[in-house]
Every structure is written in C-alpha cells, then in structure tokens.
Amino acid sequence: MSPEFNLIAKYFTRATPSADLGVGDDAALLRVSKGYQLAISIDMLVAGTHFFHDAAPYDIGWKSLAVNISDMAAMGATPKWATLAIALPEINEPWLAEFSRGLFACADRFKVDLIGGDTTRGPLNISVQIMGEVPTGEALRRDGAKLDDDIWVSGKLGSAALGLAHLQRKITLESEVAEHCLQALHTPMPRTDLGLTLRKKANSCIDISDGLLADLGHILDASNLGATVALDNIACHDFLRARLDEAIIQQCILAGGDDYELAFTAPQSQRHAIEQLAHQLDLPLSLIGKTTEKLGIEVTYKQQLLDISKKGFDHFG
Ligand code: ADP
Ligand code: MG
Numbered sequence: 001m002s003p004e005f006n007l008i009a010k011y012f013t014r015a016t017p018s019a020d021l022g023v024g025d026d027a028a029l030l031r032v033s034k035g036y037q038l039a040i041s042i043d044m045l046v047a048g049t050h051f052f053h054d055a056a057p058y059d060i061g062w063k064s065l066a067v068n069i070s071d072m073a074a075m076g077a078t079p080k081w082a083t084l085a086i087a088l089p090e091i092n093e094p095w096l097a098e099f100s101r102g103l104f105a106c107a108d109r110f111k112v113d114l115i116g117g118d119t120t121r122g123p124l125n126i127s128v129q130i131m132g133e134v135p136t137g138e139a140l141r142r143d144g145a146k147l148d149d150d151i152w153v154s155g156k157l158g159s160a161a162l163g164l165a166h167l168q169r170k171i172t173l174e175s176e177v178a179e180h181c182l183q184a185l186h187t188p189m190p191r192t193d194l195g196l197t198l199r200k201k202a203n204s205c206i207d208i209s210d211g212l213l214a215d216l217g218h219i220l221d222a223s224n225l226g227a228t229v230a231l232d233n234i235a236c237h238d239f240l241r242a243r244l245d246e247a248i249i250q251q252c253i254l255a256g257g258d259d260y261e262l263a264f265t266a267p268q269s270q271r272h273a274i275e276q277l278a279h280q281l282d283l284p285l286s287l288i289g290k291t292t293e294k295l296g297i298e299v300t301y302k303q304q305l306l307d308i309s310k311k312g313f314d315h316f317g
Helices: 003-011 055-073 091-108 161-165 175-187 192-198 212-221 238-242 247-255 269-282
Strands: 036-047 078-088 114-123 126-136 150-154 205-209 225-229 262-266 284-293 298-303
Touching: 003 055, 003 091, 003 114, 036 055, 036 205, 055 078, 055 091, 055 126, 055 192, 055 205, 078 091, 078 175, 078 192, 114 161, 150 269, 161 175, 161 238, 161 247, 192 269, 212 225, 212 247, 212 262, 212 298, 238 247, 262 298, 269 284
Parallel strands: 078 114, 225 298
Antiparallel strands: 036 126, 078 126, 150 262, 150 284, 205 262, 225 284
C-alpha cells in the first residue's frame, strides 16, 4: 500500500452514515433529499497566508472545515458532506493526527461527513469543499435585501481580528482577553442554527469572513442598496467596548475578518421574532442599522459620521 493510502485510511477515513458511499472508491455517492437543493462551496487555506506555518494543527483542522460550514450557515443550508484536498510538505504523523482530530471535532459538532478528497505532496495547502441541503427556493441569498430592511449581526464582532493583531504584536492583550480573542481567531463557531432559522425571517444573509463593512457591502452591491450602520449598536467583547474610541478597535469591529458571524437583513416586521430568537439561541443579535436607497455605507459613532474612507477599513493591518 502506498504511504498516501495509509495516511488516508488512518487519518481521513471515518464512518459516513449520510452517504451511500464514502472514502475509498473513485467517487462518493450522495443522495439529496427530495424538495431540496444542493448547496456547494469551497475554501482554500494556504500556509503563510491564511494561517501561520507553526499554527496548532488541531486549530487548522477545525478552522478549515468551520469556515466552509459557515458558508452553509450563511445560505440557510444544512451542512452535510465535505471533501478535503490537502497538500503536505512531508509526512508528519503527529501533525496529521492533530489536524485530523481538529477536523473531525468540527465535523462531529456540526454532523458533517468527510466523504472523500485528495492527498498529495506540496507546500501546505488545504482545500475543503462543503455540500449541504436547503429547501428549494429558500436559500438566503446576497441579492435579497429590500429597502428599509433592518440590518442585524450575530455574536460579538472584532475578537478574531484583535487576536490576530495580538499575534502580530500590533497590540498587547492581557492574558484573559488574549485567550478569548485567539479562540475566536483559531476555532470559530459557525452559526448554523441561526442560518437555518433565518430562512423564514431574513431577506438576505452573508457570513463575515472579510470584515463587516466588506461583507455587508457584498449584500448591498448584490441588492443595489446602501446602508447606515451605528458602531455603538454592534455587540463586541467588553474589552473592545471599553476602548471604542481607538481607531484600531473600530477597525477590528468594522473591518476585521475571521469572525464568521452572520450579517443579515430582515423586514422590520420580523424585529420581535428576531429578538426572541436571540434568547432562544442564547446568542446576541444586534440591530445595527438599516438599508437605504443612497448607495454606500454610512457609519456613525455617538451619532457622528465616522470617516471610513481612510486607510485601514478596507485593508485591515
Ligand atoms: P484516485 O486516484 O481515484 O483519485 P485517491 O488515491 O486519490 O484515488 O483517493 C482514494 C480515496 O481516498 C478516494 O475515495 C478519495 O476520495 C479518498 N481521499 C483521498 N485523500 C483524502 C483526504 N485527504 N480526505 C478524505 N478522503 C480522501
Ligand atoms: Mg485522487
């Protein structure tokens, strides 16, 4: 048996109850439930670009699947199957064991089966493709926002970006805050439960991977609308709240990537239902603004217009 084959058997083969055929043949065989559409997405993580070369392999495993599951959440789809294409510079079994542990921890948490992939030698590079199901016609799309929609965001923004700034020594965090922020950066929690519930409530949705303004911008572009957003209304960690006057903190919240929270728009008639949903899911859902006819995003802080055209809000760091 080739060494690659052994690795696949040892680290990437698990039971795949949701597939008719999983790892081991030339292709996996799947069945999409009647009345559902297949939702597919892929994300590539390159060492040195998307994670540090010396990052914990458990975290890399978790995150490479989690960021894909987050795309399913943003579509209102139930994640079901994943494939993994991985290039490895060397066969490092302790690294692979930890990577596999992180990947399957995430897979188990979100009930996703790894049904196939490809393993090759090369500079460390990880591509996960995710497949999920959504009732036909019910997916949450970027082009569905309507004029005067409320704009909502889940969770607390900015922690992951602050964690990255800490790793890059742009800011020094005390240990407790650093721990929280690094956890947000390394092991994000995709909001699948929220995404599924929003199918009946939201008009549009996106997951925040590149920063709130950039990702909300994608919804607005696709829907041909603008928006006003109040920075004060965005939930964030107490540490960020306490230093909300600082530019770097504002940047973390508005432009920091890697939060994997959901930004969505909904008609005002859904306001009460969405507030209740926050209680049900025990997840902050912040009403941060509304869509406007005037294109572009206006951000206010303490009722003053914030200058977001300056460098830093497009390209954080
Ligand atoms: P082929 O030469 O037909 O492409 P491979 O030797 O690449 O077959 O893969 C053998 C089986 O192992 C296939 O079912 C493939 O999907 C699976 N596989 C390969 N690499 C991985 C991986 N990293 N994770 C999960 N499954 C994998
Ligand atoms: Mg192959």
